[in-house]
Amino acid sequence: MAWRGASGYMRLMTHAQPAILSPVPAHGRYLVFGLRPGADVPGSLRRLQKVRVPEGTVIGLGEPLTLAAGAAVSGLRTFPAITGVGCSFPATQGALWISLGGIDAGELLHRGRALREVLGEGFRLDEDVSCFKYGTGRDLTGYEDGTENPKGANAMATALVQGDGPGRDGSSFVAWQRYRHDLSRLDPLSPKARDHLIGRHHATNVELAHAPASAHVKRAAQESFDPEAFMVRRSMPWGGVGEHGLAFVAYGHSLDAFERVLRRMAGLDDGIVDGLLQFTQAISGGYYWCPPLHGGRLDLRTLGL
Numbered sequence: 612m613a614w615r616g617a618s619g620y621m622r623l624m625t626h627a628q629p630a631i632l633s634p635v636p637a638h639g640r641y642l643v644f645g646l647r648p649g650a651d652v653p654g655s656l657r658r659l660q661k662v663r664v665p666e667g668t669v670i671g672l673g674e675p676l677t678l679a680a681g682a683a684v685s686g687l688r689t690f691p692a693i694t695g696v697g698c699s700f701p702a703t704q705g706a707l708w709i710s711l712g713g714i715d716a717g718e719l720l721h722r723g724r725a726l727r728e729v730l731g732e733g734f735r736l737d738e739d740v741s742c743f744k745y746g747t748g749r750d751l752t753g754y755e756d757g758t759e760n761p762k763g764a765n766a767m768a769t770a771l772v773q774g775d776g777p778g779r780d781g782s783s784f785v786a787w788q789r790y791r792h793d794l795s796r797l798d799p800l801s802p803k804a805r806d807h808l809i810g811r812h813h814a815t816n817v818e819l820a821h822a823p824a825s826a827h828v829k830r831a832a833q834e835s836f837d838p839e840a841f842m843v844r845r846s847m848p849w850g851g852v853g854e855h856g857l858a859f860v861a862y863g864h865s866l867d868a869f870e871r872v873l874r875r876m877a878g879l880d881d882g883i884v885d886g887l888l889q890f891t892q893a894i895s896g897g898y899y900w901c902p903p904l905h906g907g908r909l910d911l912r913t914l915g916l
């Protein structure tokens with residue numbers, strides 16, 4: 612994760628959508644839009660381009676949108692439906708993804724409405740997920756999430772495209788998946804059995820010295836991949852008493868690290884499936900490219916706009 616000089620660093624700092632590298636906020640909201648037949652995609656994108664991206668917001672474009680705009684974004688592809696050993700991860704690729712974060716859930720709702728208005732009728736809201744921070748940043752299982760995220764300059768180098776020039780540098784790729792938990796499957800387990808699913812000690816967050824190979828942190832150990840599979844995770848819990856889970860969000864300068872980890876979680880490397888799948892199931896999945904900013908607005912020159 613090396614830097615390409617001080618000027619590259621400054622360009623990344625100035626051009627990235629800032630919320631990509633911000634800590635998990637108190638409240639979040641994720642919107643996924645599909646396209647209606649006949650949508651005026653260039654018109655909507657031109658309107659969106661005029662808007663200053665509001666603080667705490669990240670906007671990502673999916674391949675259905677870039678194709679409709681007649682453009683190709685290098686490194687962007689459609690989320691693959693992955694079938695593993697006794698498990699599957701669905702693809703529900705959308706055209707546009709918006710992450711809203713802040714301290715007031717009502718303000719997020721109105722920010723989302725305003726952006727939807729800008730997009731216009733051609734964009735259909737397919738997923739609208741209200742999220743919240745749990746304690747110090749825990750998943751609803753109670754385990755701390757995000758501990759092994761790269762920090763500071765490493766986070767920037769991991770999450771942001773650099774060295775590709777204006778219109779690309781400071782952009783990021785995001786993997787989005789919504790997981791639905793069945794916590795009633797965890798409740799009867801002993802604390803030790805739960806720790807073995809995750810690979811960390813619940814109370815102390817210390818990594819277990821002898822976790823089984825199926826433990827999530829063993830499956831996902833970023834340094835154990837060749838090349839290493841670092842990503843910047845910004846996941847948040849979603850839902851209510853009846854239905855709930857994790858809105859999984861991982862940023863990277865490419866989508867490859869995420870996909871290699873997911874394939875190993877699915878047992879495709881060695882037949883061993885991630886312990887998490889004992890109690891959770893992915894119900895959506897999409898890949899998006901988060902363009903850089905120019906003067907606080909989306910820089911869409913890569914799309915010819």
Ligand code: HEM
Nearest residue numbers: 750754755756757758759790831832833857869872873891
């Ligand atoms: C319901 C779904 C998930 C839950 C509840 C979950 C929870 C956790 C927890 C509690 C940790 C340990 C603390 C930390 O380092 O953050 C962790 C680590 C990690 N997770 Fe997940 N995770 C989920 C899905 C995923 C997915 C889909 C991926 C990527 C494909 C992933 C990638 C990682 C990585 C890279 C680490 C750090 C591993 C390391 O280097 O030690 N997680 N996750």
